[in-house]
Amino acid sequence: MPDPQILKLDDDFTLVKRFIDGEESAFNQLVVRHKEKVRNIIYITINHADFVDDIAQDVFVKVYRNLHHFRFESQFSTWIYRITINKCKDHLRKIKVRRMFIPLMDSFDKADQFKNETEESDTSKIVRDAISKLPKKLKIPLLLKDIEGFSYQEIAESVECEIGTVKSRIFRAREKLKFFLMPYKTEIFK
């Protein structure tokens, strides 16, 4: 994973102001500063590398459209991560709906494929699959904390809930994850 860039609040605000004043290149700088973090959040949330860039680009298009309405009340990064997480949720919702309409044979194929994949001995894959089984509201705070290293405060702002709720959800996510990984205990926790 690339090292997270050190972003300063003031720099983001300056770039946003410059963009609002008509300097289009300021937006490109914002993209460069935040794209990796956005892509990573998407990747860990949807657990699929194929769609990451599409969703990330959607996120930045939305940011581009709405940047004139940015109110400078929260950090720019918090704002963009909130948009990212919402886009991920939309994507997961779409996938869920699409699965309901997949023809029977296809779903068998997918199931087989899934089975084959899970039978692989790659422990990372096992953990990722176990995480993907977590409900969204538990999975996202857990990933933002354990993978992206967000503080509880940042997670609370990104997923729009209280810090206490974040604390509780992360603990519950860990408990459930432990349960899912129980069959692979010996392989994973060596």
Place this chain on the structure above:
Amino acid sequence: MSGKSNKDYELLSAYLDEEVSLEQKQEIEKKLAASADLRNKLEELKQLKKVNNSSFKQLPESPYFESVLNQKIKETKKQRHNLRIFVPAYGLGILSIIVILLLKFNPSILDNAFDNRNTNIAGLYNSNLKPFLFAANLSNEDIFNFAFYKQLPLDNNNKQYLQLGMDKTGREYFEIKKDSFKRRKNNLEKFALALGLNKKQKSEVDSIIKVYADELQEQILVNDKNTLAVSQNLFDYNRALATDLLTFAAKANKNKFKKIMPAGLTVVNNKATSIVIKEIRTKNSSITPQYVFINEDTIFTEPYTIDKEKIKKEIRLFKERAKKNVKIFKNYSVNIKIDSNVAMIKTKRYWNDGLIVSLDSNSFHVKLPVVSDLKIKLPELDSLVMELNKARENFKEFSYSFPKKFPQFKGKFKFNFSDSAKDFNFNFQKFEIDSILKHNFLLLDSLKSKNWYQYKFNDDSIKKFLNKMPKILKEFQWKNRDDELKILKEDMKKLKKEMKEMKKKLGQPKKKIKT
């Protein structure tokens, strides 16, 4: 988890994430030192976190991310631009649907909106209205002239007056004019003289006039916002007053009345006369009168109820102060600002609330809508109006009576003056200023009054006036009588001087001429 609650483990999870306060940290560490279970749990959570952290591989870089993003942004801009083109059409469509739905479910909404607007405008202008004719300090002569000449002075300095009238289509109008005519004088006196009224009868005429004078005060109102309100009932009062005076005249002296009103006048014999007078006055007290509000900004009609008690109080106060020579009412003049609205009126005429407004530098002319929804139908009003107009014409001629022995001129230009009793022919040898002056001097001698006019029209009025005139008059050069007299005097002085010089020369001894 035996012996330990979820709350403890939750706090342990937060402790692992370094998201606990200092106090909580100390407390947990205390518990950890004392409990092997807790230590095991912490270890378990640590392992889980580690596994999570290492489960995701590094995401490969996306070299074309920015270029693809820029392309997407460009497409979005295009789409938004295309949508924006249709925004007015969408807006109009939505607006039309809203209007259709509104009108379907509430058809009276537009009327109500207009009514509200009118009420709001009216509310702005019609507050604190006071009787205006205070300013004119109307005399009995003024009220009498109002009856027969339909003129009311609007101020005490003879600067403006109100003229009522009726056009050929029967539409009533009023005009606010500059007083370019000298105010008519002595008509009431002449009226009394012609009828040979005794003192008692004269006081009866005065009392009739007084009753109407009080009621006239309510017909023209003004406020400190420079709004002039003219009641449409003014026309009815005018008719009623003229009819009342003529009826009185006929009863007072039948024979003499026939001499001054000999045109087969039936107005006083009309059975409806007394009913009409009564009805007009009842109508005016029972129906909220419609006023025409004139302001520098706008002109509109609106029903307006006057506070009769308040007005009576004002009149009383005014009279009391007038006795003490305290001036409580500053002079008002109707000033219409020449802005874009008025420019429009000047060129096109202006329609508002059924009013037709036109103005030039001499007058402000307002034609009123024909009131069709009168609740009280006045009996025989049309025939009465016709007869009253005839009577008025005769009365005008009576008050301008020309000398019976007027010298005859022979010439091309004729002026026929017809009276039902006698015809007068005025033949002018040539239409020159000398003959007009001569004619006026003769009139002055015979009438011992000053009933001619001095025409002082401004450019715009004189143009209209001249356009309607016969060709001979159009070509005539109008001159001011006073100026002509001045020139004449100067000429006379010159002549006198020349005569003196001539006399001097004649008085000198003759020089001998050598031959």
